[in-house]
Amino acid sequence: MNTVADIPLTSDADERPPVARRGAWRGVAGLRRLAVRLASLLLFLLLWQAASDNKFHFVINFTFVPPPTAVAAAAVDFVESPKAPHHVLNSIRRVLVGFGLAALVAIPLGLVIGRSRLVEDIVMTPLEIMRPIPGVAWIPLAILMFPSAEQSMIFICLIGALFPILLSTIHGVEHLDRKLVHASQTLGAKDRHVFAEVILPGAFPSILTGLTIGMGTSWFLVVTAEMVAGRFGIGYFTWEAYTLQNYPDIVVGMLVIGLLGMTSSMLLRVLGARLMPWRRHLLLAR
Amino acid sequence: MRAGNIRLEEVTLAFGSGRGAVIALDKLSFSVSAGEFVAILGPSGCGKSSLIGTIAGFQSPHAGKLLVDGQVVTEPGSDRGVVFQQPTLFPWKTVRQNIDFGLRMRGVARRERDRILDEILEEVGLTEFGHHYPTQLSGGMQQRVGLARVLVNRPRVMLMDEPFGALDAQTRLMMQELLLDVWNEYRMTILFVTHDIDEAVFLASRVAVLTRRPGRLKTVIDVPIPRPRKLDVLVSPEFMRLKKTCLALVREETLDALGRPPHPDHPRDAHREAQHQEHDPLVATSGVEAS
Numbered sequence: 001m002n003t004v005a006d007i008p009l010t011s012d013a014d015e016r017p018p019v020a021r022r023g024a025w026r027g028v029a030g031l032r033r034l035a036v037r038l039a040s041l042l043l044f045l046l047l048w049q050a051a052s053d054n055k056f057h058f059v060i061n062f063t064f065v066p067p068p069t070a071v072a073a074a075a076v077d078f079v080e081s082p083k084a085p086h087h088v089l090n091s092i093r094r095v096l097v098g099f100g101l102a103a104l105v106a107i108p109l110g111l112v113i114g115r116s117r118l119v120e121d122i123v124m125t126p127l128e129i130m131r132p133i134p135g136v137a138w139i140p141l142a143i144l145m146f147p148s149a150e151q152s153m154i155f156i157c158l159i160g161a162l163f164p165i166l167l168s169t170i171h172g173v174e175h176l177d178r179k180l181v182h183a184s185q186t187l188g189a190k191d192r193h194v195f196a197e198v199i200l201p202g203a204f205p206s207i208l209t210g211l212t213i214g215m216g217t218s219w220f221l222v223v224t225a226e227m228v229a230g231r232f233g234i235g236y237f238t239w240e241a242y243t244l245q246n247y248p249d250i251v252v253g254m255l256v257i258g259l260l261g262m263t264s265s266m267l268l269r270v271l272g273a274r275l276m277p278w279r280r281h282l283l284l285a286r
Numbered sequence: 287m288r289a290g291n292i293r294l295e296e297v298t299l300a301f302g303s304g305r306g307a308v309i310a311l312d313k314l315s316f317s318v319s320a321g322e323f324v325a326i327l328g329p330s331g332c333g334k335s336s337l338i339g340t341i342a343g344f345q346s347p348h349a350g351k352l353l354v355d356g357q358v359v360t361e362p363g364s365d366r367g368v369v370f371q372q373p374t375l376f377p378w379k380t381v382r383q384n385i386d387f388g389l390r391m392r393g394v395a396r397r398e399r400d401r402i403l404d405e406i407l408e409e410v411g412l413t414e415f416g417h418h419y420p421t422q423l424s425g426g427m428q429q430r431v432g433l434a435r436v437l438v439n440r441p442r443v444m445l446m447d448e449p450f451g452a453l454d455a456q457t458r459l460m461m462q463e464l465l466l467d468v469w470n471e472y473r474m475t476i477l478f479v480t481h482d483i484d485e486a487v488f489l490a491s492r493v494a495v496l497t498r499r500p501g502r503l504k505t506v507i508d509v510p511i512p513r514p515r516k517l518d519v520l521v522s523p524e525f526m527r528l529k530k531t532c533l534a535l536v537r538e539e540t541l542d543a544l545g546r547p548p549h550p551d552h553p554r555d556a557h558r559e560a561q562h563q564e565h566d567p568l569v570a571t572s573g574v575e576a577s
Binding site: 177179180182183184185186187188189190193197198201202204276277278279 | 339342343344361362363364366367368370372374376377378379387388391392419420421435436439
């Protein structure tokens with residue numbers, strides 16, 4: 001029998017997608033870029049310090065804005081204080097529970113809505129009415145709806161994450177290449193195989209996008225809810241610093257919130273790369 | 287017993303309904319016998335892909351009968367393998383997992399699957415790429431996976447929808463030779479849609495030329511070039527003669543499709559008038575036969 005093992009396998013190298021930009025900072029050019037970036041960061045901090053020290057006041061008032069040095073000192077105090085983990089862990093828990101419940105509801109629901117017009121017609125109308133309402137607007141009602149502030153804050157996180165995840169999941173299912181479904185059917189796949197092996201993995205990149213957006217919304221809302229209703233949590237800490245006129249702590253709180261949001265989206269990316277090895281080069285190149 | 291007879295009886299296929307309806311195939315009748323290699327040639331948009339999709343079972347004919355080995359086609363199945371124009375591999379599966387899919391669906395035992403995978407990967411020259419993902423392969427390699435994925439199911443019929451259309455000329459020639467080797471070994475029925483006349487004549491035993499949309503059978507040309515066919519066939523006088531015939535036929539249809547001035551005595555143009563007036567192509571075309 002003839003084989004094609006002797007066919008020269010040309011052109012496989014040049015048609016490959018760009019691999020992850022590993023080592024983007026290597027070499028002389030890389031060092032120069034790194035230097036420019038560090039210099040820019042340093043300049044930003046210097047300008048901030050100068051503005052605070054000189055109480056710059058033209059449209060923007062820097063009188064009460066603590067300089068970077070004061071923020072750094074406050075950050076060290078915060079890290080050493082026994083209350084810091086309490087604040088941070090409370091916020092993390094609220095986000096994780098709210099976000100996790102949202103994902104548990106939204107992903108299966110989105111998969112079914114994407115496949116069934118009937119379910120879409122039944123479920124989507126009330127959801128479409130609630131969708132344009134921003135999560136923050138839910139805060140007063142949520143406080144009334146739940147026996148404890150804790151539960152209402154978790155509910156707010158849930159509401160915020162629900163719609164991005166749901167809509168991305170529906171989008172992922174509906175925009176899946178129909179040919180892939182056809183291909184699996186001509187290979188003998190029945191409905192449940194099509195669902196588990198084609199639709200779910202096919203929608204996964206879009207689901208991950210929804211999770212990332214939902215995670216961002218959850219953080220945004222937990223901070224707001226804590227400012228209104230919390231007794232602990234990083235949002236509460238930040239607002240408390242304002243009311244106690246402890247200004248450097250405001251900026252510390254802001255930085256911690258930013259750090260938490262960044263870490264959680266990074267974790268999602270790592271999770272995505274783990275669950276989608278076929279897209280690893282795309283995910284990690286970001 | 288494996289067979290692979292395909293029989294179309296006045297198959298009509300339409301998309302949409304009412305005024306917006308488009309007829310893809312209009313009372314198309316023809317038969318392909320088991321183990322035959324038939325190419326379907328026609329101008330773009332003549333319903334060639336719709337024909338493949340109908341036999342595959344993705345859509346049911348609007349009217350008429352479609353039989354594979356005497357059975358009415360109702361749904362897709364692994365007895366009718368499809369190789370698409372785009373390789374349509376599962377991006378989340380490696381080369382091996384892609385090919386393995388059909389075997390798993392059929393419940394083949396693990397050990398047996400591994401053996402079959404090794405064998406087919408060697409046959410299509412991808413042994414070293416079993417654990418690569420499709421995006422890591424070139425177009426030609428991807429299409430070889432697409433072919434292997436269908437072959438492991440040992441289909442009675444292989445439906446190919448311009449499978450090599452997106453490949454560069456060099457790769458296409460290699461794939462054509464590979465396909466002839468494969469067909470020689472497996473002897474399944476192949477229905478090969480293409481708009482490339484060289485490809486149709488080089489590969490097929492018969493070339494069915496379709497009219498412009500709505501697709502009807504214009505004519506069928508026998509290709510008596512002996513097998514096995516090697517690349518030098520492409521410059522033989524016999525090949526040239528057949529190519530010329532096909533070229534003339536396709537050109538006629540393409541000119542029509544581009545809106546050659548209508549000729550009232552021409553039956554097709556008369557039909558075009560009728561279609562225009564009735565606003566319902568389904569009604570308008572029924573009973574009107576092309577030249």
